[in-house]
Amino acid sequence: QIKDRKDISYQFYSHEDTIRMLEDKAMEDEFKHSLENNCFEVWYQPKYDPETERMVGAEGLIRWRDEKGNVIPPGKFIPLFERDGLIKVLDEYVFRKVCMQQLEWQKQGKEIIPVSINLSRASLYFDSVVSRYQQIADEIGVKTHLVPIEITESAAIDNDNIKGLADKFHDNGFPLLVDDFGSGYSSLATLNMKCFDTLKIDKSLIDYIGDFSGERLLEHTILLAKELGLCVTAEGVEREEQVDFLKQMKCDSIQGYYYSRPLPKEEFEKLLLTA
Numbered sequence: 446q447i448k449d450r451k452d453i454s455y456q457f458y459s460h461e462d463t464i465r466m467l468e469d470k471a472m473e474d475e476f477k478h479s480l481e482n483n484c485f486e487v488w489y490q491p492k493y494d495p496e497t498e499r500m501v502g503a504e505g506l507i508r509w510r511d512e513k514g515n516v517i518p519p520g521k522f523i524p525l526f527e528r529d530g531l532i533k534v535l536d537e538y539v540f541r542k543v544c545m546q547q548l549e550w551q552k553q554g555k556e557i558i559p560v561s562i563n564l565s566r567a568s569l570y571f572d573s574v575v576s577r578y579q580q581i582a583d584e585i586g587v588k589t590h591l592v593p594i595e596i597t598e599s600a601a602i603d604n605d606n607i608k609g610l611a612d613k614f615h616d617n618g619f620p621l622l623v624d625d626f627g628s629g630y631s632s633l634a635t636l637n638m639k640c641f642d643t644l645k646i647d648k649s650l651i652d653y654i655g656d657f658s659g660e661r662l663l664e665h666t667i668l669l670a671k672e673l674g675l676c677v678t679a680e681g682v683e684r685e686e687q688v689d690f691l692k693q694m695k696c697d698s699i700q701g702y703y704y705s706r707p708l709p710k711e712e713f714e715k716l717l718l719t720a
């Protein structure tokens with residue numbers, strides 16, 4: 446009989462499930478190994494004010510370096526880590542790295558600009574996320590307004606406590622950005638959420654530039670955002686005509702290959718002025 450019962454419990458797992466669990470375990474081990482051996486790097490992509498052509502901020506973006514020295518972009522591994530909840534560890538790692546980097550640049554007398562980080566939807570679901578991030582910034586000795594938080598529009602919409610969270614972030618001095626704005630979902634509702642300081646317009650909307658009705662849509666989105674008191678950042682800007690259009694629209698900052706790709710720390714810091 447005992448044997449029969451065992452058989453029953455075995456039925457819960459198919460052969461594929463077992464293989465997947467083993468793979469997940471290997472992934473988790475690989476992840477831990479990579480964390481301990483500094484295989485994760487933060488790269489920095491500058492944000493420019495199109496009016497003054499000055500760098501006014503940057504975004505910290507994760508990269509994974511494999512044993513052969515190849516750089517793996519986040520699109521390749523973040524979906525896996527999202528499934529396993531490891532993304533929370535990674536988000537915090539990036540935040541910590543950026544805080545320490547800000548402190549180092551301060552000590553070196555570099556110009557100080559905000560460097561934003563990304564929070565995954567999983568990170569938003571852990572209760573003490575705000576106090577934890579505040580505590581890390583405090584320990585390191587960096588002002589929270591220098592590390593703004595990017596939350597994708599879809600993660601914000603899916604989170605039923607987004608208003609409460611946003612209040613907590615703001616109480617602790619973190620600026621909040623809506624990332625990938627306009628890449629789907631109900632963007633009008635997002636505009637009226639009153640949770641964010643900056644709207645980051647997604648590349649898919651920027652690519653409207655050049656098309657008459659697309660440009661009108663973008664134009665009025667920017668006007669509306671500004672009227673509601675939001676700052677506007679454009680991302681995925683690659684061409685001069687896009688910069689010209691956004692400059693005309695008084696877009697506050699521009700992030701994209703037109704100005705610079707994300708850069709490793711050493712290359713990025715060459716762009717920072719020394720005070």
Ligand code: C2E
Nearest residue numbers: 506507518519536539563564565681682683700701702707
């Ligand atoms: P994102 O937060 O929207 O970051 C902007 C992405 O657009 C970056 O891709 C950047 O390299 C790319 N990009 C910037 N300018 C241009 C352009 O002119 N043309 C094109 N084609 N692309 C441009 P990246 O670094 O591969 O990151 C992809 C996504 O991975 C990020 O999108 C973000 O959602 C996620 N990610 C990156 N780092 C982290 C992290 O530390 N935590 C979490 N949760 N997500 C992260």
Ligand code: MG
Nearest residue numbers: 504563595624
């Ligand atoms: Mg982002």
Ligand code: MG
Nearest residue numbers: 624625645680
């Ligand atoms: Mg984005």
Ligand code: MG
Nearest residue numbers: 624625647648
């Ligand atoms: Mg994106």
